[in-house]
Amino acid sequence: MTDYAAPIKEMRFALALAGLDEVRALPGFEEATPDLIDAILDEAGRFGAEALAPLNRTGDLEGCRLEDDTVIAPPGFAEAYAQFVEAGWQSLVFDPEHGGQGMPWLLQGAVGEIWQAANLSFGLAPLLTQGAIEALTAHGSEHLKATYLPNMIAGTWAGTMNLTEPQAGTDLAQVRLKAVRAGEETYRLSGQKIFITWGDHAMAENIIHLVLGRLPDAPAGVKGISLFLVPKFLLNPDGTPGPRNDVHCAGLEHKLGIHGSATCTMAFGEEEGAVGYLVGEENRGLEYMFTMMNNARLSVGMQGVAIGERAYQQALAYARERIQSKSVTAPREAGPGTIVHHPDVRRMLLSMRSRVEAARALGYYAHANIDLADHHPDPEVRARAEATVQVLTPVVKAWASEIGVSAADLGVQIHGGMGYVEETGAAQHLRDARICPIYEGTNGVQAADLVGRKLLRDQGAGFARVVGAMEADLATLGDAARPVAEALLGLKASADHLMKVGDMGQAMGAATPFLNQFGTVAGGWMMARALAAVEGNAQPGITDDPNFAAAKRATARFYLDQVLPLADAFATQVTADQSCLLALPEEALATT
């Protein structure tokens, strides 16, 4: 019941749609041949289905536990992790100079989707390592990089992000963890972090914590936060893990979902102080942290896609085997049939699948733009791609993570009563998916980021670049794209409204509907592109499959006819007077 297989055809289609050919042609990606990419996808699909997916349910049931001060992962996780490392999956996109394979981020978008779909709890471990590698690559000294990156890129050492403290969640200005200088490049850290994903485990030989802390003489607020590298095991002179550092998991959270992953309270410096090494310069930690956070946000959006896909596969399998009532579309003389023939069940399935496909396509497109921004020889193209990544990151994170929750919710509903009992696994997807709108910045934070930093700060310049590319492309897609082009005008009108409204309360009160409108319209763009590709037979190797083409026509039609119209309702919400939100005295909010 909880099988998962990677939707390889759809992934190849979405990769092509996102511009894989253009990405492959970039300098540095000479080795990323179509054959190699196909082989990587196939092998990732196999590994996800065979090694990771079977551990998803047992991970949920068994959970992690803290034994002495080491987190014990669920049964099978350590073995799967060793295989993951052995196969080189952690290194896919990273710098060949430190042992990486230098493949495009676009490919990682697809491969990462497989890990998260197969086993979200497991997939968080390499995802956090990925973020730590990025931050260290971008901001670490050559010495730190040479010392830590090769093993992290190999995956033999894992990485974490230690940001949150009880009083400092969204508001990292409140970080208090104390760091004092203790020698050249060396500091001693003490304090507590909470909600640290895979903050401890024994699957890797070492864990490299990236930790936000504050020096005693640092300025208050966000300008006084520094980033430190704190290894679980200090290194021996030969670079191998040596003595235990003074950082320990002090407790595990009891969560709604992702039971297979450890969410740790981390205690730093309960004895002599945890040894840490400064990353970059003092007091610039927050800026560095955003390096890993931004990419992680895209990945969380892809988790929404991933879990939506998995929930869809499971709901479809159930709908195809569960016999209950005769469909109204069946012949009069027919007996009860499988519920997949009931129109309302079809509606739920298409609602899941069409939005998952739209979100996947947009997520891959954002990943392709990372590659363009990093590698394209033309600075103008790089700048446009960078703007695209900046603008789309909060949209993909929030909109796609909501789609993941909504798809998992519909997956439960399709199962009826069997969805509410835990044994089918449908409920687990809902519990697991529910974290995605929360972590790496809540979806409300994403909406505020989109409106505040990505729209208002540059007076719509970046937004205009992204929307301009959409408009130009839509103009090439023919009649089917016309409703999307109209919806895009609505999105521009909403953006204009936000830029003119003047009052920040009004603007921020409209942030979430603006993000919803953006995602809905951008998803419509992707589905119009998909429809055009299928109709134009632009991907012959795929659309020669009549079932694939028929499904894509159906999901595109459903999206354009029945999902895209929500954009108008969101626009009405954006332009509404938000005084009803803001003007109410706090006391009047109480109902009792």
Place this chain on the structure above:
Amino acid sequence: MTDYAAPIKEMRFALALAGLDEVRALPGFEEATPDLIDAILDEAGRFGAEALAPLNRTGDLEGCRLEDDTVIAPPGFAEAYAQFVEAGWQSLVFDPEHGGQGMPWLLQGAVGEIWQAANLSFGLAPLLTQGAIEALTAHGSEHLKATYLPNMIAGTWAGTMNLTEPQAGTDLAQVRLKAVRAGEETYRLSGQKIFITWGDHAMAENIIHLVLGRLPDAPAGVKGISLFLVPKFLLNPDGTPGPRNDVHCAGLEHKLGIHGSATCTMAFGEEEGAVGYLVGEENRGLEYMFTMMNNARLSVGMQGVAIGERAYQQALAYARERIQSKSVTAPREAGPGTIVHHPDVRRMLLSMRSRVEAARALGYYAHANIDLADHHPDPEVRARAEATVQVLTPVVKAWASEIGVSAADLGVQIHGGMGYVEETGAAQHLRDARICPIYEGTNGVQAADLVGRKLLRDQGAGFARVVGAMEADLATLGDAARPVAEALLGLKASADHLMKVGDMGQAMGAATPFLNQFGTVAGGWMMARALAAVEGNAQPGITDDPNFAAAKRATARFYLDQVLPLADAFATQVTADQSCLLALPEEALATT
């Protein structure tokens, strides 16, 4: 953190809006004076807050367990149940002839909301008893009624509904549980039922199961199902509970939520056959079952309201104490403030509260129509009220239960990471609420009922009566109601479309958006009425409170400006060509 207090002011307002004065004036309700009703509400609020709410979290943590063949309820439940019975709460609306208090169903709508908000798991026990009392009252012989009703109405004996079998969920035509005649009025039953809520416990002295079964010579399908009364303990000649009947709980489900309630697999007749008594006539069981089901469906809608209210109270309490970042609406020099001042948090709170209020008002209105249908001297009024109950029941069940889930979901989101850990209790509300769209007929079944039985079957006659009353009322409400009047035209157009579309696949494919449109518009009507009542100061005792009036203006404004516009999007979904749902070959639905 998981406190609950009944929102008494809002309840009184919604009761007035639903027509409490008109209901009180009906023959038979002479004793339901305003003072008595206020006293009942206050006392229910006290009992809910003090006796039931504190058991909500412990019930979730401890759950039920099966010991020998008796279900042991969570700690404190049996004591609370005894107090509930002692206070006479079970008897509130029932026939004084059998010991009931004969109060209006409208009042029960409010009182029941309190039980479900305080403790959904606990509240299911009296709710199921209520359904069993109704079915027995309507269809049982005088002898059965005299024998069983007094103790059921008192609550000393509980009731259950035994419908579902593994192959017979939505499709009750597939019921197989075997009943054979064993004497005058006596039958022996054997077989299995699943998903039986509170199918066993020791809180009551006896449990009266109402069970669907099939006689050996019965016709196939729904016309061969009979309804039986099967007591857990057979009665002694003096009417007291005697020997154990051959019906037992064989297992408990492990569910996503409502852990404090027992969901039982029931084994009938593992030895000599469970003794059952026929209710009404043979082979008419399904019809009788709908007597209890219809009212239970309204109650499930009210569960959505209830849990939405509770989630709101908890999220608001958290938002008022959690300090994180400075709001954009705060003065420049301000420091971090409570998150209740952040516009996006306000949006989530208002989104929860405005929809909960709209659903409560609509749910109470449906309950008032039960009283009008039962008691009004004018047969024309009775007929219109009956049509209103018929049409609104699936709308309230599905639309309000979705609001419950959505509100609980937003409640988690407002808590951020603290919402994803179980200790705050926010996640429990989401897990608990998630059952409501599933049981008592999934929301898809409700949508099919609305379109198939309540719209198409009588060619829109009942629908027209309900909508006619809405139109007439809207015409009296002034300018503020104009957007609702327009949205109502859209609803009528959608209904016309469904009546003309001809193809049942197209009609049923559009059923869920039609229900969503109906609920959204009807909720808008309620909020327009509420706004008019506040502006017209029609409820002076309540709206003299400036905070109440300000809040009502804000929630009505938010609903009319930002929720009601979704009705247009639903209309677009209703009238879309549903071929994309229906035409796809089953094989093409697979993504792998």
